Amino acid sequence: MEVLGIDIGSYGIKGCIVDTDKGKIISERKGTPPLEDTTPHKILAKMHQIVSKEFKWDGPVGCAFPAPVNKGIVLSAKRIDDSWVDANAEQLFSEITDNEFSIINDTDATGLAEMHFGAGQNQDGVTVVLTVGTGIGSSVFMDGKLVPNTELGLIEIQGISVEEHASNKTRKEEGIRKKTWAKRLELVLEHFEEIFHPDLFILGGQLSRKADKTFPFIKINTAFKAASFLNDASIVGAAMVAAHKKNTPHNR
Secondary structure, three states, rough: EEEEEEEEEEEEEEEEEOOOOOOEEOOOOEOOOHHHHHHHHHHHHHHHHHHHOOOOOOOOOEEEOOOOOEEOOHHHHHHHHHHHHHOOOHHHHHHHHHOOOOEEHHHHHHHHHHHHOOOOOOOEEEEEEEEEOOOOOEEHHHHOOOOOOHHHHEEEOOOEEHHHHOOOOHHHHHHOHHHHHHHHHHHHHHHHHHHOOOOOOEEHHHHHHHHHHHHHOOOOOEEEEEEHHHHHHHHHHHHHHHHHHHHOOOOO
């Protein structure tokens, strides 16, 4: 099925058409400049521009959203304006574009793409997916099934959140060398090992682009892999969710 996948992030809103049967992007990418204002009316205006004006799309849309979401409703807002909390993003986006939307947390979307088409294919047991970029997002899977809306980047170690300690943003701001950054990430992964006892870590975001310079310095007991999709995973995963919703009998 062809679905329009959308990702909302600090860099802006970007979208592509996705072949959800193959997990492949089949169109050029279109997007907005970085988001200076993430209030609902600003995001809705930009969403309308991308979906209705740029793509002229008529069909299902999957959206990766930078917050925990349940049945389209935003549960909390650490990375987006507070006024989104309790808003029905699915309904708002559907109304502004006149298309059926499916909303999922952005790192959950990333994880779905990796588990079905990327580094986590056929993986049993517990898999923890981390996107290490401006913050640190997470998704957790048990035998390939998603445990939704985990926020492991907000867990504190010795009074400092995981993402404050080891995100790519922190690396840049503090001028940390790759080896030092790797050791910070190692501490984070060891902490998650003690909590989840996972069978695999999949590490994405900006970190996956620097895997050859960081991974050799990370020494943990659990196997870990670089994410396969790099920056496209959330778009592919969100599109997969929309396709599944469209194909589920009770939604017809």
